[in-house]
Amino acid sequence: ATFGDYGGQYVPEALMPALQELEEAYERYVLENEDGFMDEFRERMRDFGGRPTPLQRADRLSERYDREIYLKREDLVHGGAHKLNNALGQVLLAKYMGKERIIAETGAGQHGTATAMAAAHLDMPCEIYMGRTDVNRQRPNVYRMRMNGAEVNPVEAGSGTLKEAINETMRDWATTVENTHYVIGSVVGPHPFPKLVRDFQAVIGREAREQIREKAGRLPDSVVACAGGGSNTMGTFHEFVPDCADPRFANESSGRSPRDDDVALYAVEAGGSSLEIDAEEGLAPNSATLSTGTDGVLHGAMTKLLQSEEGQIMESHSVSAGLDYAGVGPELSYLAETGRVTPVSVDDEAALNGFHRLSRLEGIIPALESSHALGYVEEAHDELGDLVVVNVSGRGDKDLETVLEETEKRDLEAAPEV
Numbered sequence: 001a002t003f004g005d006y007g008g009q010y011v012p013e014a015l016m017p018a019l020q021e022l023e024e025a026y027e028r029y030v031l032e033n034e035d036g037f038m039d040e041f042r043e044r045m046r047d048f049g050g051r052p053t054p055l056q057r058a059d060r061l062s063e064r065y066d067r068e069i070y071l072k073r074e075d076l077v078h079g080g081a082h083k084l085n086n087a088l089g090q091v092l093l094a095k096y097m098g099k100e101r102i103i104a105e106t107g108a109g110q111h112g113t114a115t116a117m118a119a120a121h122l123d124m125p126c127e128i129y130m131g132r133t134d135v136n137r138q139r140p141n142v143y144r145m146r147m148n149g150a151e152v153n154p155v156e157a158g159s160g161t162l163k164e165a166i167n168e169t170m171r172d173w174a175t176t177v178e179n180t181h182y183v184i185g186s187v188v189g190p191h192p193f194p195k196l197v198r199d200f201q202a203v204i205g206r207e208a209r210e211q212i213r214e215k216a217g218r219l220p221d222s223v224v225a226c227a228g229g230g231s232n233t234m235g236t237f238h239e240f241v242p243d244c245a246d247p248r249f250a251n252e253s254s255g256r257s258p259r260d261d262d263v264a265l266y267a268v269e270a271g272g273s274s275l276e277i278d279a280e281e282g283l284a285p286n287s288a289t290l291s292t293g294t295d296g297v298l299h300g301a302m303t304k305l306l307q308s309e310e311g312q313i314m315e316s317h318s319v320s321a322g323l324d325y326a327g328v329g330p331e332l333s334y335l336a337e338t339g340r341v342t343p344v345s346v347d348d349e350a351a352l353n354g355f356h357r358l359s360r361l362e363g364i365i366p367a368l369e370s371s372h373a374l375g376y377v378e379e380a381h382d383e384l385g386d387l388v389v390v391n392v393s394g395r396g397d398k399d400l401e402t403v404l405e406e407t408e409k410r411d412l413e414a415a416p417e418v
């Protein structure tokens with residue numbers, strides 16, 4: 001398969017022509033930069049997206065942990081999260097492929113919003129599939145998608161969340177691939193989606209690797225990023241990892257020093273309310289797929305996922321909607337299996353404390369997703385070495401209501417003490 005035993009194309013025959021066409025376009029435009037595709041992608045991400053994002057020294061956190069803490073500020077990307085890197089790349093690719101319609105799934109609504117923005121920017125009609133449950137609980141994002149001109153299709157099936165939205169979007173794509181491109185929202189799905197999304201998100205790690213060498217004179221001892229589907233995780237890590245299957249990246253010629261392999265990579269998953277899984281109920285009160293999941297096929301890829309003994313996909317949970325997914329990208333499953341990435345998790349409370357701590361100490365309100373990475377730095381800073389890069393994958397304005405409710409409910413100190 002694509003990444004060791006993980007990845008592959010576990011899809012109905014009907015989808016194979018679409019995947020073959022996409023793979024060819026990926027190779028021509030993304031890997032070979034045909035017609036200057038990647039140049040236009042970078043130019044638009046600069047002028048429309050606001051790249052490069054800063055790699056900023058967190059003075060108060062550096063003092064608190066007695067080591068150098070740098071924040072990669074993906075919260076400053078247009079739209080408030082790293083999501084636009086992938087959404088713009090895929091919508092631009094659709095244009096180069098001659099497609100006339102864009103479809104996408106969304107759960108929390110961040111990917112849907114980023115896709116709607118990119119489609120408006122590139123003058124492409126756009127339809128977003130969103131579970132009925134999520135439409136009801138993520139209203140502001142539904143309004144943003146519509147404001148950017150997208151049509152939001154509520155999906156009534158099943159639990160009405162991300163899982164069904166992805167299934168519904170794939171179903172649409174199977175019969176509309178002639179004129180439609182499916183902009184998938186994370187490094188998941190059948191090959192080539194996990195590589196395609198990773199390569200658009202890899203701008204994060206490419207910039208951070210250069211910026212940290214400029215500012216600190218060397219590579220970091222560790223890099224920390226939250227992991228839901230894994231797009232910001234792989235985007236931040238890829239520059240430090242030779243591409244598993246692509247020999248071009250495996251040897252020295254890619255300018256990769258041996259030190260890259262010494263950079264510790266931590267994928268922080270959502271520990272939810274507990275890591276105990278209730279197999280009977282099919283309920284997982286977390287989304288810590290890399291740490292507690294088992295191998296299985298989900299959304300067209302062999303990967304790790306939260307499933308019952310009979311292979312039923314479990315309902316996952318997290319205080320942060322963007323990490324609430326029972327699967328995870330196949331490349332991350334591979335890198336965790338081979339030990340190149342260390343999967344860890346923090347629970348809802350540690351994430352909420354991370355949210356408050358960065359807001360209060362650094363004047364940055366982080367997304368609840370990114371707060372998991374900050375929660376891990378609080379818990380494990382002693383093991384992270386002297387120079388640490390943390391990806392702040394998004395901004396937390398969208399989470400204020402949730403955080404205030406949860407903080408009251410848990411009677412948490414608004415500004416956690418030491």
Ligand SMILES: C[C@@H](c1c[nH]c2ccccc12)[C@H](N)C(=O)O
Binds near residue numbers: 108111186325
């Ligand atoms: C994280 C992101 C997302 C969108 N599509 C996904 C597919 C698999 C895993 C995660 C996602 C989020 N749920 C969203 O809707 O924006």
